[in-house]
Amino acid sequence: MFEEAQLYSPVSHHDDGTVEVHLGANHPGFNDPDYRARRNAIAARAVAWQPGEPLPRIDYTEGETAIWRQVSHELADKHRRRAHPEYLAAKERLGLPTEQIPQLDEVSAALTGLTGFSYVAAPGLVELREFYSSLGDRVFHSTQYVRHPSEPLYTPEPDVIHEVLGHGNQLASPRFAALTQAAGAAVARAERDETVQVIADIFWFTMEFGVMFDGPDLKAYGAGILSSYGEMDEFSHMEIRPLDLVQMATLNYDITSYQPILFAAESVGHLEDVVGTFFAACDDEVPERMLAAA
Ligand SMILES: [Fe+2]
Numbered sequence: 336m337f338e339e340a341q342l343y344s345p346v347s348h349h350d351d352g353t354v355e356v357h358l359g360a361n362h363p364g365f366n367d368p369d370y371r372a373r374r375n376a377i378a379a380r381a382v383a384w385q386p387g388e389p390l391p392r393i394d395y396t397e398g399e400t401a402i403w404r405q406v407s408h409e410l411a412d413k414h415r416r417r418a419h420p421e422y423l424a425a426k427e428r429l430g431l432p433t434e435q436i437p438q439l440d441e442v443s444a445a446l447t448g449l450t451g452f453s454y455v456a457a458p459g460l461v462e463l464r465e466f467y468s469s470l471g472d473r474v475f476h477s478t479q480y481v482r483h484p485s486e487p488l489y490t491p492e493p494d495v496i497h498e499v500l501g502h503g504n505q506l507a508s509p510r511f512a513a514l515t516q517a518a519g520a521a522v523a524r525a526e527r528d529e530t531v532q533v534i535a536d537i538f539w540f541t542m543e544f545g546v547m548f549d550g551p552d553l554k555a556y557g558a559g560i561l562s563s564y565g566e567m568d569e570f571s572h573m574e575i576r577p578l579d580l581v582q583m584a585t586l587n588y589d590i591t592s593y594q595p596i597l598f599a600a601e602s603v604g605h606l607e608d609v610v611g612t613f614f615a616a617c618d619d620e621v622p623e624r625m626l627a628a629a
Contacts, residue, residue, distance in 0.1 A: 373480070419554035424508070428507050455474055457478050482496065540583040577598065578605065
């Protein structure tokens, strides 16, 4: 079972108006006061933001920009070789900059023109139901901070690189956008928390960590793999299983390291048939049926 909250550092608001991001003791930025201050300042912008206002624009530092540049360049080659063509075509259409970090309003405007998705700013964790229900309206809650410079390869926390290079490029595909919206709409219909969890778990193994065949070659289409250049090297060596809704909904997994078991779709159409159909039909009877089948 997957608990989204584990991914995020909690954010609290103090009476004096300041915002604090609580990094765990094992976070690479835990002992870095400048990084912590920066995280607090960026989170405060999202906390202060109100719907209808222009999205916060972050004045990214040279160091933050350098991380984006490094990851963008490292990923460009790995994407060419190991990303699924559906993602590559979407990435090409969105045309994100590699030399500077795009502002969320720019990402949002470009995506809206392609698939109707827009971005809003999130300080950190967005409650599971709210996060997914917004996807049902084609609205994506995105953080704006950058991972700690000591670990550019991988972050279990979703930073702007994950949200934009991973999900933004993915959501520029009309087919992936439709699957994402369907997951969100399924959560919006669900009354039971168990149903929401099943949808979130299946989303995790598909839109976050999904792989897909392109002819004989296994390629990545999940935003979590595509935004992690360490994982781009590793995913084809993992245990690959065929798409299986019950297994995806019941397998235990650890979010803090590379995923050892991945589920492969035969094609985008196969993913739509199995997972898209599931999201479209999912109701509150589903958790019992899945447990009975497990
Ligand atoms: Fe994600």
